[in-house]
Amino acid sequence: MIKAKSLSRHYGPLVAVDRLSFEVEPGTILGFLGPNGAGKSTTMKMLTGFLEPSSGTAEIFGHDIRSDSLAARRLLGYLPEGAPLYGELSVERFLRFVGEARGFRGDELIRRVGSAVERLSLGEVLGQSIETLSKGFKRRVGIAQAILHDPPALILDEPTDGLDPNQKHEVRQLIRDMASERIMIISTHILEEVDALCTRAMIIARGRLLADDTPTGLLARSRYHNAVTLVLDDLQAAASSLGALQESREVEIRRGQLTVFPSGEGDLFEAVTREVRAAGWKVSQIQLESGRLDEVFRTVTGSEEAA
Ligand SMILES: Nc1ncnc2c1ncn2[C@@H]1O[C@H](COP(=O)(O)OP(=O)(O)OP(=O)(O)O)[C@@H](O)[C@H]1O
Numbered sequence: 001m002i003k004a005k006s007l008s009r010h011y012g013p014l015v016a017v018d019r020l021s022f023e024v025e026p027g028t029i030l031g032f033l034g035p036n037g038a039g040k041s042t043t044m045k046m047l048t049g050f051l052e053p054s055s056g057t058a059e060i061f062g063h064d065i066r067s068d069s070l071a072a073r074r075l076l077g078y079l080p081e082g083a084p085l086y087g088e089l090s091v092e093r094f095l096r097f098v099g100e101a102r103g104f105r106g107d108e109l110i111r112r113v114g115s116a117v118e119r120l121s122l123g124e125v126l127g128q129s130i131e132t133l134s135k136g137f138k139r140r141v142g143i144a145q146a147i148l149h150d151p152p153a154l155i156l157d158e159p160t161d162g163l164d165p166n167q168k169h170e171v172r173q174l175i176r177d178m179a180s181e182r183i184m185i186i187s188t189h190i191l192e193e194v195d196a197l198c199t200r201a202m203i204i205a206r207g208r209l210l211a212d213d214t215p216t217g218l219l220a221r222s223r224y225h226n227a228v229t230l231v232l233d234d235l236q237a238a239a240s241s242l243g244a245l246q247e248s249r250e251v252e253i254r255r256g257q258l259t260v261f262p263s264g265e266g267d268l269f270e271a272v273t274r275e276v277r278a279a280g281w282k283v284s285q286i287q288l289e290s291g292r293l294d295e296v297f298r299t300v301t302g303s304e305e306a307a
Helices: 040-047 069-074 091-101 106-119 135-147 165-179 191-197 215-220 235-243 268-279 293-302
Strands: 002-011 014-024 029-033 055-060 076-079 153-157 183-188 200-205 208-213 228-232 248-254 257-262 283-288
Touching (some): 014 055, 014 208, 029 040, 029 165, 029 191, 040 055, 040 153, 069 076, 091 135, 106 135, 135 165, 165 183, 165 191, 183 191, 191 215, 191 293, 200 215, 200 293, 208 293, 215 293, 228 268, 235 257, 235 268, 248 268, 257 268, 268 283
Parallel strands (some): 029 183, 153 183
Antiparallel strands (some): 002 055, 228 257, 228 283, 248 257
């Protein structure tokens, strides 16, 4: 497992990462969420041995990143933010170079490169120089170099950033495929990514850990959790009669939608649909909400007490 123990990094007076402690087990896709400058990349650079912690440490499957750095790094694959690669090299040359740096030679090297190429569908661009590739292909090359040595833990810094929707979908599918039995840590500020991909999410801001939960657990913190949202013809009339239900705590009208929040008594959805039928309003949409991650994110990152 990966264990961060009070991991901190200062840049002069700035505390970029502030005593982060967490543990991650194999089989987890951990989403590292936070606003710009939260400390996500700094944390990933420390875990992967690219940056010395100012204090604290971490263990990668029992190997300390400070005292046993080489052994720790052997067990990790890392996709840095923006995937800086040697642009003038062809994809094949670059992957061979990385493979050699990882200590592979001869048939083993050919096998490793071949299998990463196949996994990331890089066959058609093997001879092309990296700088001439599309963003999506560059990212795939970045992931290929991270998995070349088949590490049990992968740390991917904003793997889908800047990709078009199709490429995002592809990279997410790749991450899912690689996740079983591995530890995957991905940083993102795309909330839908956490919902679509992650089994666990940590929200950090100003270097501090503010929430650590499953996506479902985070959604349950939303004030919209179990609320009922409707789009209907007579918003005001519906707001006042639905607001009077004992199953409702309050109502809100926003952007042409009416949301009814549960009081905790009875079944709100059933009560609302009963009322809709009785009143004969014309409803074009009705939805029982699981919660809104963007609202949880804003609440958590806006107030440090939210942890
Ligand atoms: N080399 C550096 N020197 C000084 N300050 C730095 C350096 N690297 C990062 N920082 C600062 O540390 C803080 C954390 O940065 P970091 O890149 O880890 O955040 P992040 O969560 O990855 O942000 P983003 O989502 O924008 O990539 C920021 O305030 C950043 O400006």
